[in-house]
Amino acid sequence: MKVTVVGLGVIGGSFVKALKGKGFEVYGIDSDVDTLEQAKEEGCIIDGFTDGVQIIPETDLTIICLYPSLVIDFIKKNHFKAGSIISDAVGIKSYFLNEVLQLLPDNVEYISVHPMAGREKKGYAYASKEVFKDANFIIIEHQKNKSESIKKMQYLASQLGFHSTKIMSPYDHDEIISYTSQLPHILAVALMNSDTQKYNTGKYIGDSFRDLTRIANINEDLWTELFLNNKKYLLSSIKNFKNQLDIMEKAISENDEEILKDRFRESSHRREHL
Amino acid sequence: MKVTVVGLGVIGGSFVKALKGKGFEVYGIDSDVDTLEQAKEEGCIIDGFTDGVQIIPETDLTIICLYPSLVIDFIKKNHFKAGSIISDAVGIKSYFLNEVLQLLPDNVEYISVHPMAGREKKGYAYASKEVFKDANFIIIEHQKNKSESIKKMQYLASQLGFHSTKIMSPYDHDEIISYTSQLPHILAVALMNSDTQKYNTGKYIGDSFRDLTRIANINEDLWTELFLNNKKYLLSSIKNFKNQLDIMEKAISENDEEILKDRFRESSHRREHL
Numbered sequence: 001m002k003v004t005v006v007g008l009g010v011i012g013g014s015f016v017k018a019l020k021g022k023g024f025e026v027y028g029i030d031s032d033v034d035t036l037e038q039a040k041e042e043g044c045i046i047d048g049f050t051d052g053v054q055i056i057p058e059t060d061l062t063i064i065c066l067y068p069s070l071v072i073d074f075i076k077k078n079h080f081k082a083g084s085i086i087s088d089a090v091g092i093k094s095y096f097l098n099e100v101l102q103l104l105p106d107n108v109e110y111i112s113v114h115p116m117a118g119r120e121k122k123g124y125a126y127a128s129k130e131v132f133k134d135a136n137f138i139i140i141e142h143q144k145n146k147s148e149s150i151k152k153m154q155y156l157a158s159q160l161g162f163h164s165t166k167i168m169s170p171y172d173h174d175e176i177i178s179y180t181s182q183l184p185h186i187l188a189v190a191l192m193n194s195d196t197q198k199y200n201t202g203k204y205i206g207d208s209f210r211d212l213t214r215i216a217n218i219n220e221d222l223w224t225e226l227f228l229n230n231k232k233y234l235l236s237s238i239k240n241f242k243n244q245l246d247i248m249e250k251a252i253s254e255n256d257e258e259i260l261k262d263r264f265r266e267s268s269h270r271r272e273h274l
Numbered sequence: 275m276k277v278t279v280v281g282l283g284v285i286g287g288s289f290v291k292a293l294k295g296k297g298f299e300v301y302g303i304d305s306d307v308d309t310l311e312q313a314k315e316e317g318c319i320i321d322g323f324t325d326g327v328q329i330i331p332e333t334d335l336t337i338i339c340l341y342p343s344l345v346i347d348f349i350k351k352n353h354f355k356a357g358s359i360i361s362d363a364v365g366i367k368s369y370f371l372n373e374v375l376q377l378l379p380d381n382v383e384y385i386s387v388h389p390m391a392g393r394e395k396k397g398y399a400y401a402s403k404e405v406f407k408d409a410n411f412i413i414i415e416h417q418k419n420k421s422e423s424i425k426k427m428q429y430l431a432s433q434l435g436f437h438s439t440k441i442m443s444p445y446d447h448d449e450i451i452s453y454t455s456q457l458p459h460i461l462a463v464a465l466m467n468s469d470t471q472k473y474n475t476g477k478y479i480g481d482s483f484r485d486l487t488r489i490a491n492i493n494e495d496l497w498t499e500l501f502l503n504n505k506k507y508l509l510s511s512i513k514n515f516k517n518q519l520d521i522m523e524k525a526i527s528e529n530d531e532e533i534l535k536d537r538f539r540e541s542s543h544r545r546e547h548l
Contacts, residue, residue: 116480164477166477190522193540193541195453224538227534245516270490274475274487
């Protein structure tokens with residue numbers, strides 16, 4: 001099977017690195033020729049291209065690892081092989097999938113995926129097959145998908161080294177992701193920005209603060225797009241969070257030990273059973 | 275200098291492990307004889323005791339690594355050497371220090387410290403000198419402290435392997451800690467408890483969720499005590515956080531890209547310069 005990964009950044013780069021030696025014919029597309037050269041030298045791709053003109057019409061599985069708006073551009077510009085599968089790794093799915101499905105001809109199949117792994121750092125240099133190890137992989141199924149194609153993507157996930165693969169609708173995906181991925185980013189940003197800066201903060205932090213703010217270093221364009229296009233679910237997740245925060249704030253204010261301890265027992269139990 | 279560490283849990287255990295081979299005469303007190311035996315076998319303590327009757331009257335520096343209320347009990351029960359220093363590693367300082375200073379005779383000096391390092395897991399088995407490496411150490415200075423005693427504690431911190439040592443008042447300590455340590459714990463608990471549990475959450479998380487909820491597994495008795503005794507500062511830190519969260523919630527609700535991007539640029543800048 002001929003696989004072309006489009007965009008060899010931290011996710012696309014990790015794809016080609018993880019696919020090395022797994023029996024796929026892997027090609028890469030990137031605007032940066034040095035990156036293509038490096039991936040080729042490392043034996044992660046057979047060949048590299050700066051556009052899809054030559055390789056996409058021959059590709060069985062195209063995985064587009066670009067920003068959401070650039071995925072749309074790439075689909076519009078390229079001619080895909082009949083019977084081939086096209087995929088992406090965009091962080092939200094429902095708004096995006098509606099747009100993509102309208103663009104594509106009937107003789108190709110679109111299966112969006114979400115590899116739940118990433119790094120704060122951008123670029124091929126930070127790509128690594130290790131990020132997929134023990135990580136979760138989500139396959140987004142829609143009405144036009146064939147079960148054999150879904151199976152192909154499940155096989156791909158297992159070959160990439162993912163620990164768990166789940167299949168779900170784009171709506172379910174966007175709902176759960178608003179809680180497990182988007183809300184944590186919002187909280188990290190709010191925590192970082194709520195510093196009064198009265199002290200030299202860096203001298204008074206431990207691992208908990210470091211862990212909770214790691215993702216406060218955030219790609220502003222990408223995440224603004226992801227948040228605004230998942231508004232309904234994200235606002236609901238923020239609301240649920242604020243309810244819990246309010247319960248604790250009130251308990252602290254009223255010296256209510258029992259409510260605090262109850263909330264701590266609950267969170268400890270949930271975290272242990274995650 | 276004869277140093278006795280009281281309570282060989284994850285922090286006290288890390289103290290004795292980090293002090294090994296640094297030229298101090300180190301003793302340990304713990305209610306668990308197996309822990310004392312293990313620490314002795316590992317060469318981390320010269321000898322171990324289940325109470326302070328014999329060793330405390332001979333000790334130059336007593337470091338009490340127990341829960342806040344147990345620190346008070348230990349001080350009440352023991353007879354300290356004239357001219358010796360007594361310290362603790364309790365997470366908040368002002369309410370605690372007032373109480374302790376009233377208990378102690380004038381011929382001993384109390385210097386509270388806060389090693390900003392820890393683990394979610396409890397007990398000597400999880401203690402390690404590695405947790406202090408590159409970590410922050412805070413020395414709490416009050417009116418009765420002598421500068422030479424403060425210098426002794428600075429030397430101790432450097433020998434323990436801490437990267438940075440800061441000296442501050444108990445009030446300043448409690449204010450900054452309400453933001454850098456207590457608020458992150460509150461947020462982690464609220465995030466964990468705000469799960470609607472509609473999905474099998476563990477299958478849809480990545481490192482960001484794991485990082486932000488690690489400390490949601492929280493010791494309910496200890497942290498309830500720490501939070502309620504630092505109420506004023508903690509409520510203020512929660513308020514500052516909620517202001518930032520509200521700004522983003524409103525921006526998402528109103529599709530205000532500019533405000534979101536501004537908040538993300540600010541948090542990224544702050545996180546990079548931490």
